[in-house]
Amino acid sequence: MVSVGSVLAGLYSVPPLNEVVAPPPGMATRLCFSVEYRHSSEQLMVSLLRLGNLPPRFHGNVTLVALRLLPDDRRPRQAKARGTGPDPEFNDCFVFQVSGVCVPQSTLSVCVLSVEQDGKRHAVGRVLFPLEGELGHAGRVLWRDLEKEDDTQCSELGDVQISLSYSPTLQRLSVVVLKARGLQLLTDAGVCVQVSLQIHTQVVKIKRSCVVKGESDPYFSHRMTFKLRSQHLDEACLRFELQQPNDVRSEPPALLGVLVLGPFMYARGPQLQHWMDMVNTPQEPQGETSTFLSVNAALSLSHRGSE
Template sequence: PPRFTAQNHGNLKNEEEKEEEEDRRDILAHRGSLTVRRWYPVGTVLAGLYSVPPLNEVVAPPPGMATRLCFSVEYRHSCEQLMVSLLRLGNLPPRFHGNIMLVELRLLPDDRRPRQAKARRTGPDPEFCDCFVFQVSGVCVPQSTLSVCVLSVEQDGKRHAVGRVLFPLEGELGQAGRVLWRDLETEDDTQVPCSELGDVQISLMYSPCLQRLSVVVLRARGLQLLTDAGVCVQVSLRIHTQVVKIKRSFVAKCENDPYFDHRMTFKLHSQHLDEACLRFELQQPNNVHSGERPPALLGVLVLGPFMYARGPQLQHWMDMVNTPQEPVELWHGLGRAT
């Protein structure tokens, strides 16, 4: 009968390890193959393929001392989406270098919920690198305006407005993908009256827990006085067409740039914030005390939600609603009574 030679178990083990090593080499040579037993190599990452140049080299700020915002805008007609890429700030004033920078984006006039981005570092040129998507139809997008408000947050949580950019989308969507730089509009940039009737500076603050709306008429400038009488401000709180409350300030001295700093408070429930508005009337009272002749009207301003206001007037109201317990100051141009 045939004779079988006994094999050593150690040799069998060595042969199995040798076969596995050969399989491994074969797999490494053909990484796309799926006929593997125990080894599943993925490969190595080539870091050179993923190296990103520094943001300073891609979007270096243009020369100048003004604080600038770097962003890009693109509209996708297939899905009716507006893509806004927020990149960085440039030439930030030194007093804000150590603070946290926040940016709030809205698409006026319909968007009431702000999109917020936080800078990834501090310093004179903080970076964001965030992308936001706004769902808006192709019919409405040319009539919309992108509002970008830059805020500085201190260590104690207090916020300060650095400036804002209002970017009308009409005529700008054809430059999709191009990096845009825009100067921030600050209070210092508004020293020239924005209307022929003059400007008024208003501070608004709403307290949800107290259900109270606080209004401070700070000052006015560039008024076109009609008489030598003083100037006062009448503020009326309205809900729809109903006048809820009317209050007046004291009569300031007769000058083109009167100073008021007059505070008024109104009771307003939270559910009426989208239905109420404030109407400001700058008046010159008559010298005749008979009361028959009405005061001379210098200009009118309405602050409120989308139902009543547009542009900066709407933005001021929405900033007040979205930052409760914090005063929001802004200059507004006076209009004619309608």
């Protein structure tokens, strides 16, 4: 039986690189690939060919890509470029086992990373390719622009300032919720932050801050720690919920907004970069002198409580 997402480079043909058309004009970083669905075997074939116009600061680095078939695929398939420079080549083929009913509802996600010699990773961008309506051109070479990961999306719901650090020695993730600003409060019951550590779809641990009352710009300065093995850093995320307690204790709190920090699977923009900065600069235990990385990250609305 073929495992989902396995690489079978010797069994499936990939268009020769010398037959791949040149990228469209322009300076955008672009991904060259092709897709084909085989109904008889219910296999989606993804041929990863090359990148074009990689930014100069990444030319000397190793280029990695992580592929997933959304919404259900949680474990990325990775490929490493065969060279460096502005147009690194891959020439790899990936096989995703997916039914003919599900494939039109799926989206191919290709995330590009640049890795320095010391192992530090940088997010280059991502291509999201919905498969609906695209499977009639089997094997056609496609070029798609990468969505930049540094595009910041502002929020009208407010901002929360968070500091992260990770100790590989202790296998410990430290989180400090510093403060929030510009929150759209629903009542005067105060605000607290609930933090959930999640691996894939499983919630591993939930912790909460104290309730700060009477302020739309609350100052928490609340620290919490989570046990997290190093091998789970690419699979885990932190979910922050800003909540207002309900006057009726039996009723759930009102949810002001949700913020998710994590790798490509969960986050983009500053939220993704903040997580990657933490992974790239692990903090060994130094008592009270540990240095944390901080970022103001926009809240995204999950739902609002009753007015």
